[in-house]
Amino acid sequence: MTSAIPAKTTTASPAEPGPRLDTGRGNGTKSGRARKQYSDRTRAERRLGWILAGPAFVIMLLVTLYPILQAIYESLFRFRLTAPDERAFVGIENYIVILSDPVWWSGLWTTVFITVVTVLVELVLGFALALVMHKALKSVRGLLRTAILVPYGIITVVSAFAWFYAFDINSGYVNSWFAWLPGIDENLNWFAQGPTALFVIMASEIWKTTPFISLLLLAGLAQVPDELSEAAKVDGATWWEQMRKVIVPNMKAAIMVAVLFRALDAFRIFDNVFIMTNGAYGTEVLSLLAYRQSISRLEIGLGSAVSVLLFLCVLLICFVAIKLFKVDLAGTQGGK
Amino acid sequence: MPTSRRTRSAVKNRPRGTVLAGLVMGTLVMSGCGPAQADNSLTWYINPDAGGQAAIAQKCSDESGGRYSIETSLLPNDAASQREQLARRLAAGDASLDIMSLDPPFIPELAEPGFLAPVPDDVAEATTENVVEGAIAGATWKDELVTVPFWANTQILWYRKSVAEAAGLDMSGPVTWEQIMEAARSQEKTLGVQGQQGESMTVWVNALIESAGGSIIVDPEATADTVELGLDTDAGVAAAEVISTIGKDGLGGPGLPTQDENASLIGFQGDTGSFMVNWPFVYPATVGAVEAGTLDQAVLDDIGWGIYPRMTEDQEAAPPLGGINLGVGAASDNPELAYEAIQCIVSVENQSEYFVTNGNPPANTEAYEDPRIEESFPMAETIRDSLQVAAPRPQTPFYNEVSTGIQQRWAPPAAVDPDSTPQSSSDFITSVLRGEQLL
Numbered sequence: 001m002t003s004a005i006p007a008k009t010t011t012a013s014p015a016e017p018g019p020r021l022d023t024g025r026g027n028g029t030k031s032g033r034a035r036k037q038y039s040d041r042t043r044a045e046r047r048l049g050w051i052l053a054g055p056a057f058v059i060m061l062l063v064t065l066y067p068i069l070q071a072i073y074e075s076l077f078r079f080r081l082t083a084p085d086e087r088a089f090v091g092i093e094n095y096i097v098i099l100s101d102p103v104w105w106s107g108l109w110t111t112v113f114i115t116v117v118t119v120l121v122e123l124v125l126g127f128a129l130a131l132v133m134h135k136a137l138k139s140v141r142g143l144l145r146t147a148i149l150v151p152y153g154i155i156t157v158v159s160a161f162a163w164f165y166a167f168d169i170n171s172g173y174v175n176s177w178f179a180w181l182p183g184i185d186e187n188l189n190w191f192a193q194g195p196t197a198l199f200v201i202m203a204s205e206i207w208k209t210t211p212f213i214s215l216l217l218l219a220g221l222a223q224v225p226d227e228l229s230e231a232a233k234v235d236g237a238t239w240w241e242q243m244r245k246v247i248v249p250n251m252k253a254a255i256m257v258a259v260l261f262r263a264l265d266a267f268r269i270f271d272n273v274f275i276m277t278n279g280a281y282g283t284e285v286l287s288l289l290a291y292r293q294s295i296s297r298l299e300i301g302l303g304s305a306v307s308v309l310l311f312l313c314v315l316l317i318c319f320v321a322i323k324l325f326k327v328d329l330a331g332t333q334g335g336k
Numbered sequence: 337m338p339t340s341r342r343t344r345s346a347v348k349n350r351p352r353g354t355v356l357a358g359l360v361m362g363t364l365v366m367s368g369c370g371p372a373q374a375d376n377s378l379t380w381y382i383n384p385d386a387g388g389q390a391a392i393a394q395k396c397s398d399e400s401g402g403r404y405s406i407e408t409s410l411l412p413n414d415a416a417s418q419r420e421q422l423a424r425r426l427a428a429g430d431a432s433l434d435i436m437s438l439d440p441p442f443i444p445e446l447a448e449p450g451f452l453a454p455v456p457d458d459v460a461e462a463t464t465e466n467v468v469e470g471a472i473a474g475a476t477w478k479d480e481l482v483t484v485p486f487w488a489n490t491q492i493l494w495y496r497k498s499v500a501e502a503a504g505l506d507m508s509g510p511v512t513w514e515q516i517m518e519a520a521r522s523q524e525k526t527l528g529v530q531g532q533q534g535e536s537m538t539v540w541v542n543a544l545i546e547s548a549g550g551s552i553i554v555d556p557e558a559t560a561d562t563v564e565l566g567l568d569t570d571a572g573v574a575a576a577e578v579i580s581t582i583g584k585d586g587l588g589g590p591g592l593p594t595q596d597e598n599a600s601l602i603g604f605q606g607d608t609g610s611f612m613v614n615w616p617f618v619y620p621a622t623v624g625a626v627e628a629g630t631l632d633q634a635v636l637d638d639i640g641w642g643i644y645p646r647m648t649e650d651q652e653a654a655p656p657l658g659g660i661n662l663g664v665g666a667a668s669d670n671p672e673l674a675y676e677a678i679q680c681i682v683s684v685e686n687q688s689e690y691f692v693t694n695g696n697p698p699a700n701t702e703a704y705e706d707p708r709i710e711e712s713f714p715m716a717e718t719i720r721d722s723l724q725v726a727a728p729r730p731q732t733p734f735y736n737e738v739s740t741g742i743q744q745r746w747a748p749p750a751a752v753d754p755d756s757t758p759q760s761s762s763d764f765i766t767s768v769l770r771g772e773q774l775l
Contacts (some may be wrong), residue, residue, distance in 0.1 A: 044442060078771060082425045082445050082733065103774040109513065111431065154356075169591040170599050192593035280533035281593070295420055295775060297736060298427075 032291070061313070068311065076304035081298035094305035103289065104306075108313075111285045114198065115266040118205050119259060124257070126213035132223045133214065152211035160275035163204035167191070194282030201272045201283065209265065213258045220254020260321040264314055286310050365576070368456065376404045378670060378677055380435040383411050383418055383660060389437065389692035396680035404433070404673045415439040415535055419736070426451035426665055433665030434674045435681075438483055440474030440661055440740070441729040444556070448733040453664040453671040455481050459659040463682050468723040470657040471699035478557060480665065484678050487690060488699035489658035490644075491543070491613050491723040492715065497640045499523050499610040510653065512646045513544075513578045514610040517587055526589035527582060528600035530611025535748035536596050538729060538739040539656045541611070541746050544575035546654035546727035548647040550739065553730040560734055560769040565762045567742075572758035574647055576746075580757075583749025591747035605635055613644060615658065616719055619711075620695040641715040643722055654727035660700060691716075738775050741765035 075094055079087040098104045129148055134146045151159065165171050167190040178184045190196045224247055232246045248255070270287040277283040279292070290310055294303020349556065382389040393406040401414055409432075420444040425433055438446070439549060446452055460481040464472055471485035493511070500507050517567035520527045530536035533765035542552055550571025554564040566572065582588050590607065597614055601621060604612040612618070625631035644655035662681060664674045680686070686713040687698035688706035697719050698704060709716045730738055745753055767773040 082423055082451070084427070084449060098774060101774045169594065170602055187590035189590050189594060192590075244473060278533070284753050292740075292775060296416065296740070298420075298423055302771075302774070 002163045024054050071307050071311075073249075074300050075308050077301040079299070079301040081300055090301070094302050095309070096307055098304070100308060103284070105285075106222045106282070107284045107286045107289045110198070110283065111267055111269065111287075114202055114205070114269055114285065115263055118202050118209075119262050121202075121206050122210045122213045122262060123255070123259060125210045126217050126290040127313040129210065129214035130217035130221050133218050146216060149211045151208050156208060156271040157275060159208050161205060163200060163207075164191075164274075165261065167200045191277050192281060197277050197283045198283060201269075201276055204272050205269065205277075206268065209262065213262050216254060216261070217251070220251035220258075223254065224250045256321065256326075260318070263317055263321070267314060267317060268310075286313070357505065362770075363609045363752075371485055376402075376508075376670070376673060378404050378406045378407050378674055379413045379432045379433040379435060380408050380432045380681075381417075381422065381437060381710045382408045383437045383439075384413055385696065386694045388690045388696070390695070392686050393689065395675055395686070396509040400677070401678060404670070404677055406677055410610060415442070416736075419445075420693075421423070422446070425666075429667040430665065434668045434670060435678060436663045436665065437486070437660045438663045440471075440657070440659060441731070441735045443474065443483055443661065443663070444731050445733045445735060446663070447482040451661060451664050451666050452482050453674070455484065455664075456672075456675055457511075457530050459484065459675045459679060462679060466702045467699050468720075468726075470723060470726045471659060471661075472729055474657060474659065474731070475661045483661035484663075484675075485695040485699035486660045486662050486681055486682050487687060488726075489614055489615055489660075489697060490719060490726045491539070491656040491658075492605065492718055492722050493544050493642045493644055494528070494614055494618055495640050495642070496525075496604075496609050496611075496638050498638050499525055499717075500640070507640060507642055507687075510646050510649075512649055516645055517578075517581060520587050520610045521585065523610060524608075525610035526603055527587045527610060528604040529582060529588055529592070529613060529749075530596055530600055531579075531588055531592035531747060531749045532584065532594050532599075533743045533745070534596060535626060535739060537743045537747050540579070541575055542614075542729045543644065543654060543656045543727070544573045544647065546577055547644070547651070549651060550575075551730070552742070553732055556732045558732075559738050560771075562764070563635055563732070563734065563769055565738075567762040567765075567767060568759045573754050576752050576754040576757050578647070579749045580752040580754055588749060601676055605631060611645075611737050615711070616697055616715070618696050619715065623692050641716065641718050643725075652725060654725060654766045655722045656726070657723070657726035657728045660696075737775060738765055738766050741751050741768055744775070 012222055076089060076091055077087055078090045078094070133141065133148065154162075167174050168176065169187075169189045170189075173192075174190075175184060175188055176185050179186060188196070222243050223280050228246050228250065229242050232242045237245065268287050269285055270291070273279060273283055273288055274291075279288045281283070286306070287310060290303055290306040292303075293299050293306050297303070380393055381391070382393075390408045393408050397405040411421060418437075419437065420440070422433070423446065427449075437531055442450075451482070463484045464475075466483065467485050468488055469489075469490040472481070474488075475481055475483045475485045493516075495507060495516075497507075500519065503523050505511060505515060505519050516527065520526075520718075524722045530540055545552055545566065548571035549568050551566045554566050555562075558564065582593060588595065589603060591603065597617075601613055601614055601618055603609060604614075604618075604626070605622065619639075622631065622636055626633055644653040646653045662678045664671050664678070668674055682700070683698055684698075687700050687703040688694055688709060691698050691703065692706070692708045692712050695713075695717070700722060702722050704711075704716055713719070729735065732738065741764055742761060745757060745764055764773065766769050768775050
């Protein structure tokens with residue numbers, strides 16, 4: 001953990017906000033001589049940082065930037081893989097077709113809905129689980145963490161099939177087990193209409209990824225100094241007041257990182273929908289739409305344009321989260 | 337599964353890359369993981385079955401006396417995913433596609449851009465003799481045989497004798513959709529049809545429209561901009577009426593909107609089973625369930641079969657046609673050998689054997705004369721008769737768009753409206769084909 005701190009200051013410098021670096025360094029540098037020595041060290045550190053991270057950076061550029069640029073280029077063509085001779089440059093026509101199509105917008109709203117609901121529910125559940133793990137007795141802590149992590153260790157496609165078969169009207173057991181609940185009976189076909197199908201899709205997503213968010217929150221929880229909550233306790237704060245005024249504000253960065261990571265992940269949801277409904281009956285999400293155009297229809301141009309738009313949405317989420325919520329990946333150091 | 341050979345586009349000569357690739361390949365070969373490099377080795381991309389195609393591959397390899405050896409490579413489960421993989425490989429010029437098991441509706445799409453190696457005249461002549469009309473039509477594009485028919489599939493009407501009897505329906509002759517709907521309604525049973533948003537929906541819609549004397553595509557060879565659809569016609573409306581009634585009256589049961597062929601079968605075998613339209617795999621599956629002890633012998637004894645239901649009493653039905661044809665990739669290194677192997681694969685003897693062991697009906701009528709068939713498939717004659725009148729799905733390079741468009745607008749059955757669905761689906765597919773709308 002400790003070795004990660006100088007590495008961050010050096011290797012991540014191109015992306016890191018400038019003022020933070022200055023503040024961090026300024027603390028211990030008073031005289032000019034000291035400043036010069038420190039500067040040499042920083043240079044050496046930066047060089048080392050680039051040597052260490054450079055190859056990874058170049059590989060990342062190759063494997064991510066190249067396909068992105070290729071997709072942007074392809075999106076300007078009308079090109080069908082099984083009609084190679086009819087390839088034609090159409091400019092932004094593909095984008096106009098997509099953005100003026102209700103299919104895109106309904107896919108977008110479905111995706112946003114899934115993202116918002118799952119992230120909110122996961123945040124609450126994940127926080128509760130993190131508290132349990134944090135407070136658990138040492139003797140059962142390992143077992144508890146393993147148990148909570150099991151769903152996250154299962155491959156998404158496998159968990160999607162498990163949930164599908166559980167709720168399927170032919171093979172499922174959910175209808176007969178929960179027939180006593182209002183709205184559920186033997187004849188309920190979960191995947192035959194949007195709302196119930198989305199419920200199962202979101203439930204499986206929540207079940208699968210809550211452990212991830214709870215782990216991130218547990219790390220945040222561990223960063224909150226015990227003295228703070230003890231001081232609050234001495235001042236007579238109730239459990240709820242401690243949570244609201246001491247714990248949560250001090251782990252804001254961890255919460256924001258958890259929300260950002262999960263939101264990005266949830267926005268790209270594919271496996272669950274593909275397995276359970278294949279986008280039928282109002283459950284189509286954007287990544288499935290991109291898949292349908294480029295893989296099923298082999299319309300490379302149109303599919304690339306959908307993918308580029310999906311990529312822009314993801315960028316927008318990152319931008320909003322980082323700028324508006326002031327997420328700082330290094331913020332968890334603050335408690336030390 | 338054998339490692340496929342590299343695609344042509346991927347072969348680039350870069351000294352350092354070559355050295356590195358050589359090292360990697362050397363290591364792989366040393367470790368026994370290298371691809372088969374023998375010149376007479378053929379790869380046959382097969383759709384999943386009960387091991388029949390692999391057995392035929394082995395048999396033909398042995399019989400060739402070392403002229404060629406066929407290795408099989410398994411494709412994904414459903415027809416749409418098989419098409420996706422083959423189309424991508426063919427477009428990339430993958431030389432490993434020596435022999436492919438192809439679903440007939442997807443053949444024009446692969447034949448049009450020249451992805452398939454031409455069928456030599458003598459092979460075409462030898463492999464179409466005594467083959468049912470529908471299978472030849474499915475193997476042809478623009479009046480030219482582009483693939484070789486292997487086995488042909490068709491849906492027939494399966495029924496529970498007890499239900500038909502109780503409803504007073506005479507099953508010795510053809511029946512109509514109206515009659516079986518009424519029988520199911522009066523007996524409070526469910527009809528086995530496929531209402532899910534998938535390829536089976538297109539199969540159903542096509543069979544209903546063809547049985548009513550129409551066609552989904554008026555001119556299959558038209559371009560994407562000029563294609564004319566036959567959905568918004570009297571035949572289309574009649575088809576919509578059948579599907580809509582079954583959906584709205586609950587005749588397909590609560591599982592209908594997500595029901596595929598397997599789900600229909602499970603329902604048919606249950607207490608509410610009455611009539612079902614489905615492929616012949618139904619029979620070996622039911623026999624297997626009885627043998628495994630999961631189903632009563634009484635259910636098997638209660639099952640009868642006949643030709644697909646008619647739309648009207650005086651017009652013969654046009655049942656769905658399926659099956660598998662064999663094609664050769666244009667980039668294959670050994671097209672002559674591949675066609676030689678295909679002739680062995682589709683021999684009358686192999687087709688009969690494949691039917692008996694895997695339940696997939698021969699495309700060649702002569703193959704039905706094998707005495708073992710009558711024993712294992714008492715409905716073999718019905719299947720052969722059905723194949724003679726079966727109608728293929730639209731043969732067009734844009735089949736995928738047409739099919740997906742139908743699936744999106746004709747499912748779930750309860751939402752189909754005879755007054756609007758034929759027209760709205762027709763408009764939708766037309767604008768998708770013109771590139772004005774997403775699918």
